[in-house]
Amino acid sequence: MKTDKLKEQFRRTLRRDLWLALAPAILVVGVVFAVTFFFVKPAPPKKVVLAMATDEGGFRYFARKYQEALAKHGITLELRPTQGSVTSVGLLADENSGVDVAFVQSGTAGGEKAENIVSLGSLSYIPLWVFYRGEPLEDVRGLQGKRIAVGAEESGTRDLAVKLLAANGVDKAPTELLPFTREEAVEKLKQGQIDAVFLVSPAESPILKKLAAEPGVQLLSFARADAYSRRFTWLSKLVLPRGVFDLAADIPRHDVLLLAPTANLVAKDSLHPALAYLLMRTASELHGSAGMLDRSGEFPAPLEAGFPLSSEAKRYYTAGVPFLQRYLPFWAANLVDRLWVMLVPIIAVVVPLGRAVPAFFLWRVRSRIHKWYASLKEIELQLEESPGKEMLEDMLKRLEEAERAVNRIPVPLAYAENLYFFREHIDVVRRRLLRQLSEATGGKVVQLPEAS
Secondary structure (H helix, E strand, O other): OHHHHHHHHHHHHHHHHHHHHHHHHHHHHHHHHHHHHHHOOOOOOOEEEEEEEOOOOOHHHHHHHHHHHHHOOOOEEEEEEEOOHHHHHHHHHOOOOOOOEEEEEOOOOOOHHHHHEEEEEEEEEOOEEEEEEOOOOOOHHHHOOOEEEOOOOOOHHHHHHHHHHHHOOOOOOOOEEEOOOHHHHHHHHHOOOOOEEEEEOOOOOHHHHHHHOOOOEEEOOOOOHHHHHHHOOOOEEEEEOOOOOEOOOOEOOOOEEEEEOEEEEEEEOOOOHHHHHHHHHHHHHHHOOOOOOOOOOOOOEOOOOOOOEOHHHHHHHHHOOOHHHHHOOHHHHHHHHHHHHHHHHHHHHHHHHHHHHHHHHHHHHHHHHHOOHHHHHHHHHHHOOOOOHHHHHHHHHHHHHHHHHHHOOOOOHHHHHHHHHHHHHHHHHHHHHHHHHHHHOOOOOOOOOOOO
16 A cells, blocks of 8 residues: 555656646747747638729730639639729728729829739730821820820729820810720711720720721821830830731731830739739739730739839749749648748747757756765765764664665656666665774674675
């Protein structure tokens, strides 16, 4: 019964030592995990809202392509139709609109509210086409006093048209700026009810080919295209080659100089980085081929768009797709990336703790034995002073008490060698003590036990 109680006491003591060693380590790991979790980006949302003008730059067509591409990765792309790029930028700048990304025309003013908007890159050229009736013109200066369809109030087309007309001083009366939709404007131009129409559209748009072949309708060639591209850095000078619309009919009948803004993918600066990379990968797949005015691989590109390039876009256009996304599905790459960020600092703490905890536990076990070495050393020092018989007997009694106390110290089997080392040291001192005690009792030789 006494042995069972002693064993239970040993187990309680060892459990206490183990918890004293583990508790600080568990606390440190927990704190590191909490701090790391605080800085790790959450999983990307499953839905993204895209704002785009349905009557501008071919955005409607590409929006559907993006929907199909993102659906393959489990992301739902919700489309939010707008009246134009100005409206799209306004929605993106509004924190409560729910819009995450938008297709916008370069040069669209965002104002102070657009400080939270970043660019993920330019997607394609969407040239400005100015079709007109009357005598040949070299520039929009010749439209002074004309009736001009420049698009709806919130459209990127109107925003661009007004800037160019204002730069030439022809945006005021008697010039009339008319807010017709694209279809209305084209029809009125054909019927001669207006003098000119401004369109922003990809070169592949069928309506452009039809207008270029319309009798009495001419396409403006910007003779000062270089000057415009220097004044408005988000505009590019392009050349529409002679006959590119219709080689048989030779339309157009001469090279045409065009001014081209770009279609851009912009986003809130709070957009999840994984989604930003996924959108740019999709852009590379959808916009990387050659077009009538675009070279193969020219887009997407980090061109001037009127908004700062996001940090993810800078890395993407410099180093390409992140390593994990090159070889893993989107969800798997994102999961591994998040786990890796969390595990690295935790491992950096756990590995040292894995060495420190056993060392601390061993110190706790050894400390109970080592404190008895002070008593053992005290007895040895007293032996040097040639003590008398009574003192030697007292020292022997103290030595036996120390041995009994040490034998009751709870020690795991893995560390039992420390206990047996101390018992050997006790035996060494006991032999010396008994030898002196024998001499003190008349020189009688005392048989000493063999050292264990």
